Amino acid sequence: MLKKNENVTDRSFENSIEITEVLLAHKCTYRPGEVNTAYKNGRNFSGLVCPLQGTAIYRPKSGETFTLTAGEIAYLPERSGYTVESAEKGFTHYTVNFLIAADDQSTSSCFRLLFGDVPIKIGADNFDSFRNIFTKAVSAFGTNVPGSTLLVKAQILELIQMFFHQTLRSKSTQGEYEALVRAKEYIEEHYCEQIRASTLSKLCSMSETSLRRKFREYIGQPPLDYQTGFRIRRARELLLERRYNVTEVAMQVGFDDVNYFSRLFKKRVGVSPQKYEKMY
Secondary structure: OOOOOOOOOOOOHHHOEEEEEEEEEEEEEEOOOOEEOOOOOOOOOEEEEEEEEEEEEEEEOOOOOEEEEOOEEEEEOOOOOEEEEEEEEEEEEEEEEEEEEEOOOOOOHHHHHHOOOOOEEEEOOOHHHHHHHHHHHHHHOOOOOOOHHHHHHHHHHHHHHHHHHHHHHHOOOHHHHHHHHHHHHHHHHOOOOOOOHHHHHHHHOOOHHHHHHHHHHHHOOOHHHHHHHHHHHHHHHHHHHOOOOHHHHHHHOOOOOHHHHHHHHHHHHOOOHHHHHHHO
């Protein structure tokens, strides 16, 4: 399910998704040869699966049949439909099911996969880390300990971040991936400065056209739009600290013209900096 965030429309993938409800986090075992057809017409919620023992065969409505075994992780979008069959030795796994919402402005490849209709699996380089987080989520789910729901949501977000971070790496060459990371980190370190496309291009050893295309594909925005969004996010943080007035905040995030900053802030956030400061 997609949910438009009315206040902020310029956030990148990693900070614009929200787990709205955790439906299930448990350890489950399928008997040898058992077939589950409950999701053949679609799931209506998203899920992550961490195999512990044995193998399962997934037959999606969209996409190719695949097997899932220990060392691999599967993400099952809420729109995906499939049947799953346990192999001859059975299939024991962790499952977390949840509802997820996100800013619907992103065009990044991660968003398209996150809200697509095709199950995805990865061979997890850091499978032990995945398994440990699944274990914690399953242990915390359904307890009456204060804050347990927030804890499970945070753990699911961490699993999603890890999953799609590795997915991004697998869909690009090592050189391309490292170049995109360098460009993103450079923007975040120099966000107050005027950054030229040619600077990023040289930094990444790519043409300006290739850099803009690949950055937009994976991050969801062109590089300079990402810089603007990063400036606005930093401005929001400074406004909420209540240590600086609007003019000082504008200057600190790289805007010489406070009127332009205020217009851009309102366009991006939905309210003026002055009103935003009073809202919280």
